[in-house]
Amino acid sequence: MKSPRSARLALGYLFLSAATIGLTATFAPHTFYADFPFLTHWVDLLPPYNEHLVTDVGGLYLGFAVLLAWAAWSLDRTLVQAVSAAWLLAATIHLAFHATHLGDFGTGDAIAEIASLALLLIPAPIAIWATAPTGESSMASGPQQG
Numbered sequence: 603m604k605s606p607r608s609a610r611l612a613l614g615y616l617f618l619s620a621a622t623i624g625l626t627a628t629f630a631p632h633t634f635y636a637d638f639p640f641l642t643h644w645v646d647l648l649p650p651y652n653e654h655l656v657t658d659v660g661g662l663y664l665g666f667a668v669l670l671a672w673a674a675w676s677l678d679r680t681l682v683q684a685v686s687a688a689w690l691l692a693a694t695i696h697l698a699f700h701a702t703h704l705g706d707f708g709t710g711d712a713i714a715e716i717a718s719l720a721l722l723l724i725p726a727p728i729a730i731w732a733t734a735p736t737g738e739s740s741m742a743s744g745p746q747q748g
Contacts, residue, residue, distance in 0.1 A: 609732035612725035613674035620667040627660025644715055647706040682733045686726035693722045
């Protein structure tokens with residue numbers, strides 16, 4: 603393994619993001635809708651409010667939080683790769699949606715939202731790299747047991 607510390611930091615960052623979003627959206631869905639990200643109110647710019655949808659999204663983020671914490675704890679290479687790939691897919695789709703729905707956002711909020719979502723694409727590749735065996739620079743050889 604190249605860098606267990608880097609893997610844990612990257613996965614921990616994603617865990618904190620997923621847990622924060624997941625807990626708020628699951629247990630305070632209207633607060634999440636009306637106030638997230640707690641300083642600028644971005645979610646309510648994409649109406650209408652739907653409690654079912656918000657709590658489902660919260661549950662999905664909590665599911666990711668569990669897997670990210672498990673991966674950070676165990677550093678099992680297959681788990682790290684799987685949860686990182688799943689996160690990258692979900693985060694890329696999320697970023698693409700928001701990048702094309704900025705009509706009601708002010709310039710500063712639009713830049714901040716896209717930047718914050720883009721930053722969530724960085725830790726997963728770091729975790730994949732960090733859990734690769736020493737001397738392996740890519741996943742080109744396919745999945746291997748760690």
